[in-house]
Amino acid sequence: MNDHHTVPVDTPAAEVEEVRRFWERLGLPGLIDVHTHFMPERVHSKVWEYFDALGPMTGGLEWPITYRQEEAERADLLRRFGVRAFTAMLYPHKPGMARWLNGWAVDFARRTPDCLHTATLYPEPGVEAYVREAVEAGARVFKAHVQVGAYDPADELLLPAWGLLAEAGVPVVIHCGSGPAPGKHTGPEPIARVLARHPRLRLIVAHMGMPEFEEFFGLAERYREVRLDTTMAFTDFTESFMPFPRTALPRLADLGDRVLLGTDFPNIPYPYAHQLHALERLDLGADWLRAVCHDNAAELFGTAGPAQDGV
């Protein structure tokens, strides 16, 4: 079962305990993780192949995936960690794919009630119509991947869709920074053009915008609906090649109401708990951690409520 890419399928109880102790210490009812990947099996295997091949998606980095269990097991592991709500980040790399992914995501959300129903989009004719359909079908969050999709997020074809999402108040997790590898349209400039047109669009900049952390902080400081997710930022893995500038810590502290926990589970080359410890060691305090790891997302997605019993 275990080749060099695989860890034992049975996640040790100690690891589950470590994650749970983190949020229990903070007095939280659990975690909300806005950046986790669930995709049709065929697509997911393709993505894992990319990571294995050290392809352009990883910028040639060695990237052993930690969690390769079956889909149901992966969802269950998040529950055992105490993740009360998570997402199914999926994204097309070519036209004609987004609508199909969205169809799969409707079904996934139906059979996975703790997953925030996720949808995606691509600059193509008909995008506004299928984005509207997805919102009407109950999509709570969208995912856009500027590097993999290789499109300009300010593409004319997308503007009506952004307008619709801004109007509906549906957040969009967008991979738009130039990490781990740059793309033709990554970086803050195209996003600034989108926001100039739709200043109330609820963009959640994935990976804290790495490596353009500070430029994306600037956009969040300027536009109050712009948020950032922590996905992979501050970890040993990321710090080794895209370190967070320590001088920007005060800005990160001030943006505490706009930062959301994201992890990239299951596509991560280290255990889940490491992301949490990476946030903790920033030393921004328990209030900051509570907001980032649960409260901000609970407010944004309206998932606040009494703690659930059991695991």
Ligand SMILES: [Zn+2]
């Ligand atoms: Zn991701």
